[in-house]
Amino acid sequence: QVQLVESGGGLVQAGGSLRLSCAASGRMVDTYAMGWFRQDPGKERLFVAAISRTGNNQDYGDSVKGRFTISRDNAKNTVYLQMNSLNPEDTAVYYCAARFSVRLSAVFTTPGEYNSWGQGTQVTVSS
Numbered sequence: 159q160v161q162l163v164e165s166g167g168g169l170v171q172a173g174g175s176l177r178l179s180c181a182a183s184g185r186m187v188d189t190y191a192m193g194w195f196r197q198d199p200g201k202e203r204l205f206v207a208a209i210s211r212t213g214n215n216q217d218y219g220d221s222v223k224g225r226f227t228i229s230r231d232n233a234k235n236t237v238y239l240q241m242n243s244l245n246p247e248d249t250a251v252y253y254c255a256a257r258f259s260v261r262l263s264a265v266f267t268t269p270g271e272y273n274s275w276g277q278g279t280q281v282t283v284s285s
Contacts, residue, residue: 159274160184162254167279170244174283178239180254180276188212188232190274191259191266194239196250196281203253207239208265215263221247244283251278 166178180192193208205219207228216228227240237254255272266272 160187160190160256162256162274162276164252164254164276164279167252167281169282169284172245172283172285174244175240175242176244176281178241178252178254178279178281180237180239182235182237182256187235187256189258190256191264192228192230192237193255193266193272194228194237195253195255195269196248197253197278198250203269204250205267205269206252208267209237210261210263210265211259212262215265217265217267219267241281244281246283246285249281249283251280253278 160182163181170176191210194206195203196206197203208217209228209230213230225243230237254276256274257272
């Protein structure tokens, strides 16, 4: 398994932008597909974005399509989530996730498909 540490969360006004980072440590990080999820207290963890091992394939949750962009830099063992046009409904704790993948282009969109998680970073969007 890999260890994941998120950063970049904070307070931003509606319409603003944030970039989250997820630093991964461990062996062969480039064999892991990665994803971002978010969660409100007492609610289920929701899919935000996913990226394949090589970064050539991405998928997004419907609520963030066109506003968020996931990317990765395997040389730095880091995955990013660029969030633009933020609105108060984006307020949540954001979690980075990873799982080993044999397939280079596979993406995974449900929490149960991942076995490594970060501690989360709070994103708060004020109206």
